[in-house]
Amino acid sequence: MAATSHKIKLYTSHGCPWAHRAHIALAELNVPFQEEIVDLSVPRTREYLKVNPRGLVPALEFDGQVVTESGIVAAFLADAYPQAGLVPASTDANGPLARARIAFFVDTYFSKAVGHAQKAVAAYADGEAAQQPALADFVAAVVKEIEPLLADAAPFFGGSSKLTLAEVQTGSFLLRLYAYIKHGLWAKATIAHESVTCVWDEDRVIAHSRYRFAKK
Template identity: 45%
Template sequence: MASPKITLYTNPNCPWAQRAHITLKELNLPYEQVFIDIEKPREEWYLAINPKGQVPTLSYNGTVITESGIVAQFLADAHPHPLNETGTETQTRAGLLPPSNSFEGAIQRARIAFFVDAWVSKVYPVLTGVILGGESHGASTEGLVGVIEKEIEPLLLVSAASGDADSFFGDSETLTLAEVLTGPFLLWIFTLLKPEYGALSTELISVLRERVPRFASWASRVVAHDSVRHVLDEEWVGNNLKARWEGAVAKKEGESKEKEDE
């Protein structure tokens, strides 16, 4: 099967756009990349392609697809098995999503969708709140571990029927769409707990291992996977998010001092 003509309009430092990069890497699909500067107003030519001006936007044989989760799922559905270097399908590995034409496949797809929704609606707001709210290490550790303990750890327990500690979501031996769609934000967490960035406590990983061991093990495997990690500019992400967190901390301290002086 000939490889499709793929153009990805993207900013690789955007975690939502990174979802598309991870998918394309894991499926071994060649593509052309067009950089979009998301710090500036979008140019008219790009708004003609994607009126919202967001990234990523995928052009697949001339058909335009937008929204990161939809882009990733489309690619997973269009390429149910990874392609090798010659562009032929291989059955030696599973795809990112199981087919939906069986009960088991439909259930697994539903579980992946529910898992990703729990992450985006429950965990992501806490993570961004830590950064933009300048949360202390103690508060951020408890906030993140608490929401993961309540919303994510039970879903990983349910998804792993065999109890294999070395698998990905649902006992998969390879990445699934669950890892693709959460991976960029897991990279944030594992970057920000490093001492040189310090927006999260260095003790966070040990607390995760103690209270949510399946999540800690799973997340460590995800961020170490080449398809996920290849998209990370750690220095840019770490310094950018550190600056936002430090700015929020300084703002809180300034507001607190103002109240004391009143």
């Protein structure tokens, strides 16, 4: 698709982390688009169900064609505007591998880690002890599944402040994760507990991680 102007309309709800993916992508592309807020507190209108029969947000109308499912919407936008550099084209020399690495990272984050975080947050009302098992599972999944991918990520994503499709797909969930911790819905007491912090040297760990995950 050439860099001509396209008619873009995003059906969204600002509280939805999935729809948020499309907003991140569109912000990075820096293209004008029309926005329609879908009220999720009431049944979907007949008009909206014609756009997206699943009744979910986001839905993207692009030159009259509808694309749904946030991961597909974000990847579609990245492909439609290759000049934005969110992901290399599959025809680039390094493109297929970079695309595979990004897709695997995103898939791993969502299939192995996010569910545990959501489970821990869902147990918020039952107290910190009830959140512990899911929290431990989340940390274990990050250590086992995510960290090894970050170590090799730098040539493909995460190596600079420039967003790639990996951050487009995960950013809204990372925002929520940090906000849950900040506002005490998740893990705040745990990560402050002296048994947890007894061997913790934040500066040292961060310096080591910066070194380990630096662009080689």
